[in-house]
Amino acid sequence: MRTTRDSTRKSVMNFILKTRAKHIRDSERSRQAVLKESQSGSVRSTDDVNLFVEQMVFLLPPFVMFPSFFPSHLCFICNHRLGLLLVCVVCVPLFVFPVFASVPSDGFLDFLCFGLSASLFGSLLIWILPPNQFDYQELLHNSSFCLVPRGRRLGSFRFLEALQAACIPVILSNGWELPFSEVIDWRKAAIIGDERLLLQVPSITRSVGRDRILALRQQTQFLWDAYFSSVAKIVLTTLEIIQDRVDSHVSRSRFLWNSLPGGLYAIPQYSTDPAQFPFYYAILGKSPSQQFTAVIHTVTPLQSQISPVVKLIIAVAKSKFCAQIVVLWNCDKPLPPRNKWPSTSVPLTVIEGQTKTMSSRFFPHDVILSDAVLSLDEDSVLSTNEVDFAFIVWQSFPERIVGYPARSHYWDSSRSRWGYTSKWTNDYSMVLTGAAFYHRYYHYLFTHHVPASLLTMVDRMANCEDILMNFLVSAVTKQPPIKVTQKKQYKETMMTQGSKASRWADPDHFAQRQTCMNAFSHWLGFMPLVHSQMRLDPVLFRDQVSILRKKYRDIERL
Template structure:
């Protein structure tokens, strides 16, 4: 009889205490105490996607609208009705209002303003601006918060270019409303301004106009991402815990229903959902009979351990629809299970969250263990891969969160340049794509495989020349003769960096009539010029060479064949590495022969034309300035850039056996293979300051990027049968092994 009483009590708690209910179409083997019967586990015909589709859609269940005591007004808007496109006809520029004397901003908003001022779209001229961002802190509209700004409506209305309705203005908000109703309506008139909002509901979100952003904390990194070795492991597929959550429980009010029900599916084994009611000023006065027992369970589990060792992490709504827990689970690569009806997920306009998150109706809480147990293994792996990509690309820093927000607006304002769904949801992501480069996705190096075709077999040679031509046996002429033997060559661009005039065209060595030769003698002779050639190159492949590079046709042909299989990488010959100096707490640069490398120098390497475009137009100006001032480190900067975009290392290919690194190169390295005595470039390498400059460059670039993007590799690609004891006639690139 005692067990009957307990059973009836449990039913009363579920049916009266919370609005939870089971699906009307229950599974054949319903979960018991958070566990599934053996029969359910053995179901081979389970169709996860179709079963999940049978659940009530979270999109159809909007958050009930709550009234706010504060006066507010949000104008119903679309881009067509509330945005002035004429302001953007001369380009996409962002003006940030100067900060008024004595006007304070929160730590988080200061980071946002800094990112905007360092953006490639920033302008000091409001007449050129397409978007306007106030320096008034609009982030926190919770009246109980110390960061709450009073009289903000009046301050916003007095902005010089607000013009009564805020057209073409961009506002940021992470919190709206306060106790007890936590309304997500802002407490001031936003007019026609676009609002980038966190924790926003479908009832107040102006789809296609506002932007849903993640809730980030003030300690969120300003810049950066995951560096080499920081990638998360995809295996084991099933971790120690199946489903986990550790957080607050609200005894009454908004958000209490779902969290109060978590104990019903907690089993203390593989489903760990522990909460505490010990928070807030009056928790002791409001504590219920579960508080003490819940606290005992709560203290048994470590928060970080649960995140790292759980397959799925529950993200229930709190007082507001969004919470910090969402980004915490994404960063930990724990698949989020979102329980927040009506919540507009961050950047959902562009990001396909169905590939990375389980969105579950709050009313089917009791079904959660059954749902997550039946997610197929291959889908778990795919979701983890997607989570890692999304975190590193769009969420790992304030710079990326704000950059994503701005690029979404760019796509709206310039629909003809808008990046596709594939670009946003496939590595390396939309932020790595400059839509002005090409309207075709397959024109970019990382999406070429999607078109089921390799880049064209032709290439353009770009040679940087520093030394006057003394005779027809000069290193530059010897190099041109050798690369001219390659049938894939279509054009030679020579960057003439010497004070003397280039030789008469009639004296250039003979090459194929179909090969175009162009000498560039611009006034601005800086080393970065070697990459400022994208507009003059009509092939995907660029062979970047220093005048003193010793290279033969077989090496070129083989390296080109490798590059065509890996067009997103730098493929070349001389390699270098970066190392961490623990004693000095800084990065070091080394040219020692090792079984590992992270850079392939661009004095003899193939790279995609798009990277030359990125270097010239999007590499931070501080890096380009350092490179040009020191006439050094351009190759290191290019490796930083490519690895930052791709998250992959370059590829070293085999070179002719007789080649070796000379003493001069060993001291500091540089472009090319073996610098010849006549080369002015060699004199630069032998400078005592050359190597120390490269050490400084590594650390300066690391500081600008905010993390170390270089990725180490131990791979070297050789031709088939290379050095195998077979007849040379059977080898395609036989000159790689001959002594001639």
């Protein structure tokens, strides 16, 4: 047995030496040409090779000879200055020599050896493929795992490439302090290995279940979008981390940094308790607010007890979920006395705005105590049943805007700009805040996160504040709003055409909203609005059954 093994080893070594010598002679000219290109700076350095696993398919390449010698291996694709490389990490027991292979006619082999134990030898088999046969980005985005070795420095730009492509980074760079590791838990998005134990990578990746692979890939997308997708976000994240160090008593927890929508949208000055934000109710098992505060924006004087705002206050006050009603008096006329307002079973508070601007309707007033806010225009037409049903729906979607009037956006290819439409179609992307529920945290985010230039634009036009709120909420949640029931008329027709509230009849109103759409998308750098075709109706809504079997009976009569 020993004689047979020695004979086989001698034959194999002779074959390797002959193959290696022929390879060196044939490829010397190509190597010199590549070296000149590298020195001129026209191509990447070998250290910049991006290694990533193509679906982690552990198959021995067909050009490797004597496959019985190789019980374990790892194949992956990498990007090289000469084209795409097919790389195989091969484990050869009992033999201490580089792996042998047949040389393809359209490429050449290169051998890189790793220092392992005497009884176990590992090496890299690299086959340079023609660059026109494979697309680097396609392979990258179709990969489940990406090998991220050290680059010129300790870190590697390939780490960000993997995050962007939703490819799980397999980090092989001992001693590398990962970006923002002070607040980001990278073990939820990457597999951190030891570069000294390279041959354990296949078994580690094979042991990862499908559910965890999905969770890891989702986390890579969240971290990329939240903190690394632009230079502005990287700089802002750095500044926010420094601020948390300085103001440690109001700093964000790691839970906020590692959960949607991320630390940049969880302002610690509002609260450091995750349970106070609408995004974490489901994760923490917290129930949404059981009551709401109605905030009515008023811009016309109170003329009589049959004014639309009076009827609206009476209808909202009858809701069993209403905790209080707040009237924002942004009218130029003096505030009417208390006896002019209707008597209600819930507290009625009238706040006179100091600036009386459109953006002030979303100011985080201290009198708003409940998490749920019902935002209303003074000429909105809603019944008590409609209010109750919309609130029940909001409790299932506390992080979104839930309401009645829906609008949509579209891309105008002829003008290369975004458009705004109020046409009734099969989908929508906005729910106007003239009759909608949302969490009160968005008041704080609207006031302290939106740039002052956009707020000034809204105040100057006296328009678009509802669109801006939809942009903000969609940018945070990455989800569309929720429309409830099929209701076309939600505005009071009794409002006089000369009143300030009749801005919808202004011919410039629609053009201004088109301008706002493009200004807001330019601020964000992308279009956050998401189309939806879902509409939620009460059970048995408009079904041919007895009205006594329906809970919200008045909705169908309107």
